[in-house]
Amino acid sequence: MGIPAFVLASISPARLHLLQSAGIEPIVCRSDFDESTVTSTDPVILVNTLAQCKAEAVVAKFRNPGDRTVTPEKTGNPSRVVVLGCDSVLQVDGEIYGKPETPAEAVQRWQKMRGGVGELYTGHALFDLNSDRYMVRCQMTRVYFANISDRQIENYVATEEPLRCAGCFAIDGRGGLFVEKLEGCHTNVIGLSLPLLRSLLEELGYDVTDFWPDSIYRSV
Template identity: 60%
Template structure:
């Protein structure tokens, strides 16, 4: 089996893979996201995932490289990671009580077969009507400053999400069902990666 490389520094994505038995080699991409200026959220995450994956793949001779990128879109506006605490507070004041779309682009580059798949998964996130006090307390934990969309579903942010419509793991940063489908498409069985260990 080819080695599985995660082109992301996201601890949440790494945990998702490890939880399902895949222990990837982690090689974060240093691609400059500011070079991509696209207003359509679906296209944006697909392009960024591909560029991140390609940056890491260019330094490899073999393996499967997975690049990902997530954004939150509310009423057509795209949100990535907040710049600072005040932006995070303002963002939460806008988000509360609304439904957002969490989009994650997935790029899977198979160096052995010289094939690349790029997909986008979309999940709907229903945000609770949180109080200003709760928003301030949450932002003070620092958690929302590390996340696209200003919340971590698997962390304290999970308290402020009423429900998810669509793929749950996608909201954490990586759609596991979509990854399985992409591996299938390339001719791999996801269970074969359960035995491969990072070196």
């Protein structure tokens, strides 16, 4: 039967780069799921529900023969795919944050976060269309923020990087300068936990190295 194609239900450049750096070249498929329809005061429930809904939206596209937003030719067989959906939020002092909507909001948020500690939650939903099985798990990483100045906050927000990130910072970008340390999985803060992904694939009966391109095996 072979190894299924790996589909990322997200257009996040950070998540795509993480998978590529780990040797997985996914098919990228936008979920088009309306995140505003899901609310919860529990960060674990929130990110897990959003991750599952995003993955389910893409799974539905593959199961719908008339949906041309996915191309079966890319997978060889549309029933032989695994779909990964993810979502992240930051919780600080009991308050849940997603992406800031305006630069002013980003500045205010950083003024609250600096010198403090936040918990970055990422929900992971992995669907296997072949077996009709799926796994949903959450990973949390504790983030310690530097006590940066107002000038540094304003200059950072001016780059617009915080506006594109859950939690208002990108640790793999300029925001990494303003994080003192992490407790937990560092790739989780970027957008998905690679160790958790490996575990989820194993629970579905796959070895993560099976998703590496053939060229890697030939070079060993």
